[in-house]
Amino acid sequence: MTPLRLTVNGEHIAEPVEPRTHLADFLRDSLNLTATHLRCEQGVCGACTILVDGEPVRSCITYAVQYENAEIMTLEGLEHDPVMAALRRAFSAEHALQCGYCTPGMLVTSRDIVLRLPDADEARVRVELSGNLCRCTGYEGIVRAVGRVLAERRAGTLAVSAPQPRRIGPIGSRRAVATASPVPSAPAADRAASGRPAEAETELGLGGRQPNFEIRRSFVAARPPDEVWAFFGQIERVVPCLPGAALVGPADGERIQGRMTVKLGPITTDFSGEARLARDETQRRGTISGAGRDRLSGSRAAADVDYHLVPAEGGMTRVDIVVRALLAGALAQFGRSGIVDDLATRLTDMFAQNLERSLSGPTPEHGAAAPAPFKAGAMLRAVFAARLRSVINRIVGRPHE
Amino acid sequence: MKPVAFDYERPQDIAGALALAGRADVAVKFLAGGQSLGPMLNLRLAQPDLLVDLTGIAELKQVGETTDALEIGACITHADIEDGRVPDVTNGALAAVAHGIAYRAVRNRGTIGGSLAHADPAADWVTFLAAIGAGVVIRGSGGRRVVPVEEFMTGVFETVLAPNDLVTAIRIPRFSADARWGYYKACRKTGEFAYASAAVLHDPTRSVNRAVIGAVEARPIVLADAGELFGRRTGADIAASFVPQVAMRAMDTAGFKNPIEQKVHAVALRRAVEQACAR
Numbered sequence: 034m035t036p037l038r039l040t041v042n043g044e045h046i047a048e049p050v051e052p053r054t055h056l057a058d059f060l061r062d063s064l065n066l067t068a069t070h071l072r073c074e075q076g077v078c079g080a081c082t083i084l085v086d087g088e089p090v091r092s093c094i095t096y097a098v099q100y101e102n103a104e105i106m107t108l109e110g111l112e113h114d115p116v117m118a119a120l121r122r123a124f125s126a127e128h129a130l131q132c133g134y135c136t137p138g139m140l141v142t143s144r145d146i147v148l149r150l151p152d153a154d155e156a157r158v159r160v161e162l163s164g165n166l167c168r169c170t171g172y173e174g175i176v177r178a179v180g181r182v183l184a185e186r187r188a189g190t191l192a193v194s195a196p197q198p199r200r201i202g203p204i205g206s207r208r209a210v211a212t213a214s215p216v217p218s219a220p221a222a223d224r225a226a227s228g229r230p231a232e233a234e235t236e237l238g239l240g241g242r243q244p245n246f247e248i249r250r251s252f253v254a255a256r257p258p259d260e261v262w263a264f265f266g267q268i269e270r271v272v273p274c275l276p277g278a279a280l281v282g283p284a285d286g287e288r289i290q291g292r293m294t295v296k297l298g299p300i301t302t303d304f305s306g307e308a309r310l311a312r313d314e315t316q317r318r319g320t321i322s323g324a325g326r327d328r329l330s331g332s333r334a335a336a337d338v339d340y341h342l343v344p345a346e347g348g349m350t351r352v353d354i355v356v357r358a359l360l361a362g363a364l365a366q367f368g369r370s371g372i373v374d375d376l377a378t379r380l381t382d383m384f385a386q387n388l389e390r391s392l393s394g395p396t397p398e399h400g401a402a403a404p405a406p407f408k409a410g411a412m413l414r415a416v417f418a419a420r421l422r423s424v425i426n427r428i429v430g431r432p433h434e
Numbered sequence: 435m436k437p438v439a440f441d442y443e444r445p446q447d448i449a450g451a452l453a454l455a456g457r458a459d460v461a462v463k464f465l466a467g468g469q470s471l472g473p474m475l476n477l478r479l480a481q482p483d484l485l486v487d488l489t490g491i492a493e494l495k496q497v498g499e500t501t502d503a504l505e506i507g508a509c510i511t512h513a514d515i516e517d518g519r520v521p522d523v524t525n526g527a528l529a530a531v532a533h534g535i536a537y538r539a540v541r542n543r544g545t546i547g548g549s550l551a552h553a554d555p556a557a558d559w560v561t562f563l564a565a566i567g568a569g570v571v572i573r574g575s576g577g578r579r580v581v582p583v584e585e586f587m588t589g590v591f592e593t594v595l596a597p598n599d600l601v602t603a604i605r606i607p608r609f610s611a612d613a614r615w616g617y618y619k620a621c622r623k624t625g626e627f628a629y630a631s632a633a634v635l636h637d638p639t640r641s642v643n644r645a646v647i648g649a650v651e652a653r654p655i656v657l658a659d660a661g662e663l664f665g666r667r668t669g670a671d672i673a674a675s676f677v678p679q680v681a682m683r684a685m686d687t688a689g690f691k692n693p694i695e696q697k698v699h700a701v702a703l704r705r706a707v708e709q710a711c712a713r
């Protein structure tokens with residue numbers, strides 16, 4: 034717990050708070066101010082928008098401790114604010130709400146528009162409201178309500194006080210004061226120890242579910258099909274070809290257990306899971322069906338990896354690989370699919386490249402229980418990326434520029 | 435949705451922040467506006483042991499001006515730039531770009547330094563500041579250095595920053611009075627991250643002619659000499675001489691090869707050039 038002092042709706046509050054408690058939870062759970070709503074908790078929907086030092090901010094993605102000495106204002110404290118009173122009347126007159134879930138955030142954003150942009154036209158109002166999502170109204174009524182209050186302001190019938198001079202820097206941030214540095218605990222080790230072990234997934238592979246990405250790759254290995262087929266049968270040699278991956282313990286017949294660590298900027302994942310191997314000797318086809326869970330984010334992944342060996346010219350072998358995977362949980366929810374696609378594609382390319390190298394040489398280090406994490410970002414560093422691209426082009430048979 | 439437990443420190447000065455970041459026993463993350471790190475913490479995608487809040491450091495919220503550049507403190511917000519609380523040396527460019535980032539409530543906290551350090555390839559500052567030849571001022575165990583924005587980001591979410599390197603300021607070159615700039619951000623919804631973006635700066639007085647193609651899920655593609663894009667012409671009507679093939683070639687060379695995406699990005703660049711001419 035960290036001691037915290039701030040002002041909420043004009044009242045001085047001094048209360049210890051856990052650093053991880055975001056401002057909205059602090060207001061709702063510790064102070065019982067429940068007018069502030071929470072929906073996405075990722076900064077996107079605007080339901081939690083409140084005033085800090087008189088300006089709108091999201092209360093879900095910053096933590097209460099960051100607002101030492103700041104002045105917080107929630108809807109509860111704005112009851113007698115003249116602009117808010119005018120907005121309440123206008124929202125009611127224009128049917129600007131239905132379920133009301135978005136309304137607290139809408140009102141706070143609307144108040145900012147009225148005060149900051151007195152000349153805003155309808156198009157500008159829509160742009161300024163775009164950070165507040167409403168599932169019910171279709172926005173028409175909300176836009177009209179804001180327009181109504183703007184008109185009152187321009188007509189001089191709405192009393193508006195002069196804006197406060199504003200400090201530069203993130204709203205709510207004050208100059209830090211010297212404190213006797215507390216002794217921070219070192220939770221890393223404990224947390225790792227308390228991390229839940231991999232749950233046994235009931236289903237391995239996609240089991241008929243739709244994948245959310247699919248990647249196909251082909252490359253030619255300079256070895257005869259028999260040899261390549263035998264190689265694919267030795268799972269302890271195949272797994273280390275996937276960057277960041279390692280087997281946990283020896284393979285148990287058709288079942289294997291493994292781990293995979295990928296690092297991308299501030300994100301680190303540590304997947305543990307299980308896979309089942311199936312091979313069809315006559316067709317020279319195989320499938321690895323796996324499922325795993327990220328110990329850190331709780332995300333889940335399931336994938337089917339199909340491989341097929343086809344004789345190629347000169348006694349060589351073409352390897353066709355299809356990866357179909359389904360990612361669910363925080364990782365999938367986070368942001369844009371482009372980044373996940375890109376990462377998955379690069380992993381597959383590296384896998385193909387390592388396989389090829391492994392087939393024609395000694396195995397890379399294998400069987401280690403804690404693999405070196407695959408640093409996805411580092412891989413992109415210009416020179417290396419260019420080199421890699423030419424390797425990939427060779428593997429997948431795209432012509433050189 | 436709750437982040438894992440973390441400790442929190444709010445140092446008064448840069449030395450204090452660097453000392454905390456240098457701790458080897460715990461995983462440390464700097465925290466500025468929290469508008470990118472907050473969502474990642476809430477989703478537990480980032481799980482640091484200690485957050486070092488930079489926003490209490492007065493030096494990071496200051497602006498310095500020289501004859502040819504402006505240094506904007508790392509913790510200055512998008513809204514500060516949008517509202518003109520920072521002097522304008524770019525003929526209005528920075529304020530316009532800032533206005534297009536996210537939403538007002540996010541701009542009230544999100545910082546220019548945090549945006550670059552986060553290194554999301556679709557971020558507006560990443561693309562635009564690379565186009566205008568801005569520099570990132572870094573302080574760390576190795577002293578102070580300035581890295582051009584285009585070299586600062588190395589890949590998705592990755593930069594040249596060492597774990598205890600701190601971005602202290604962004605150095606913005608002063609545009610000439612007749613400099614023309616354009617920035618086009620393609621997104622479905624106002625305030626979203628771009629799916630394609632492009633920027634140009636045509637400043638003949640300083641012999642600067644740069645273009646950048648951004649939001650390519652990697653570091654931005656920089657044409658440090660964009661003359662060829664306009665068939666080597668200069669002046670107010672360069673848009674009429676725009677050669678999209680030059681942009682396509684640059685994307686090919688950078689390995690950004692999807693033909694549809696190439697086309698979308700080339701259109702973004704053309705629109706940025708048209709904007710520059712219309713100014």
Ligand SMILES: Cc1cc2nc3c(=O)[nH]c(=O)nc-3n(C[C@H](O)[C@H](O)[C@H](O)COP(=O)(O)OP(=O)(O)OC[C@H]3O[C@@H](n4cnc5c(N)ncnc54)[C@H](O)[C@@H]3O)c2cc1C
Binds near residue numbers: 543601
């Ligand atoms: C809903 C929403 C929409 C958004 N849309 C856009 C958009 O359209 N365009 C856009 O560009 N951005 C967008 N953003 C991101 C926003 O611009 C963020 O403010 C910005 O990316 C990060 O700045 P921050 O100060 O909040 O950094 P933080 O979130 O505090 O930190 C981000 C990262 O940078 C590091 N860091 C921060 N400051 C420093 C420093 N001085 N030195 C070293 N490391 C540092 C932190 O450790 C962390 O890893 C959006 C955000 C949200 C929530």
Ligand code: FES
Binds near residue numbers: 071074076077080091
């Ligand atoms: S709950 Fe805060 S923005 Fe959605």
Ligand code: FES
Binds near residue numbers: 131169
């Ligand atoms: S009124 Fe229901 S979400 Fe807006």
